[in-house]
Amino acid sequence: GDSVTQMEGPVTLSEEAFLTINCTYTATGYPSLFWYVQYPGEGLQLLLKATKADDKGSNKGFEATYRKETTSFHLEKGSVQVSDSAVYFCALIPDTGRRALTFGSGTRLQVQP
Amino acid sequence: GAGVSQTPSNKVTEKGKYVELRCDPISGHTALYWYRQSLGQGPEFLIYFQGTGAADDSGLPNDRFFAVRPEGSVSTLKIQRTERGDSAVYLCASSGTSGRSVNEQFFGPGTRLTVL
Numbered sequence: 001g002d003s004v005t006q007m008e009g010p011v012t013l014s015e016e017a018f019l020t021i022n023c024t025y026t027a028t029g030y031p032s033l034f035w036y037v038q039y040p041g042e043g044l045q046l047l048l049k050a051t052k053a054d055d056k057g058s059n060k061g062f063e064a065t066y067r068k069e070t071t072s073f074h075l076e077k078g079s080v081q082v083s084d085s086a087v088y089f090c091a092l093i094p095d096t097g098r099r100a101l102t103f104g105s106g107t108r109l110q111v112q113p
Numbered sequence: 114g115a116g117v118s119q120t121p122s123n124k125v126t127e128k129g130k131y132v133e134l135r136c137d138p139i140s141g142h143t144a145l146y147w148y149r150q151s152l153g154q155g156p157e158f159l160i161y162f163q164g165t166g167a168a169d170d171s172g173l174p175n176d177r178f179f180a181v182r183p184e185g186s187v188s189t190l191k192i193q194r195t196e197r198g199d200s201a202v203y204l205c206a207s208s209g210t211s212g213r214s215v216n217e218q219f220f221g222p223g224t225r226l227t228v229l
Contacts, residue, residue, distance in 0.1 A: 036220075043221055043222040044204065044220040046217060046219075049217070089155050091155070098169065099169065100169060101146075102158070105154050106153075
């Protein structure tokens with residue numbers, strides 16, 4: 001079945017450091033790919049998405065590129081802030097017509113001042 | 114406008130009891146989803162409604178779990194004979210059903226269920 005694998009956390013960075021959170025997926029065809037973020041005490045929020053190969057999703061300085069050849073959707077940010085501290089989830093919806101999201105296990109990011 | 118709301122925010126119950134969790138989707142969203150998130154894990158799909166009908170209930174773990182959406186808006190997740198393993202955060206999400214909004218799910222804050 002479909003699955004998403006994320007790098008284990010926590011990831012601890014200093015402010016203004018470069019961030020990469022790895023995400024790879026297993027699914028047939030061309031799933032839609034998503035990054036969701038969960039800030040402390042808040043609900044899940046969509047951060048960015050990409051729906052076809054080579055698309056780049058971007059939002060709030062975060063970017064991720066849909067790489068079909070490596071089945072990856074790594075999240076990057078050039079300069080993190082303390083306010084980016086949260087749990088980040090990679091997820092997919094398959095192109096089979098099924099509407100449910102399949103999530104990875106999440107990666108906790110801690111940014112220190 | 115208002116987002117997805119869920120009540121109660123916290124529910125503590127005893128093993129063997131019955132619980133109901135409520136979800137109010139974003140107005141106009143015809144698709145509604147229930148997920149369950151255990152500590153340290155990503156959310157896992159339970160059931161998806163399109164309008165009043167359950168379009169996909171393949172994620173329900175067993176027949177103790179049931180969900181309804183009688184008028185195509187508010188949904189209730191019902192758990193019978195609760196077990197300690199049912200303790201988790203239950204998340205509800207809704208989405209539109211046309212164009213680019215079809216795959217964008219908006220999540221509520223969740224209901225934290227604790228079974229003692």
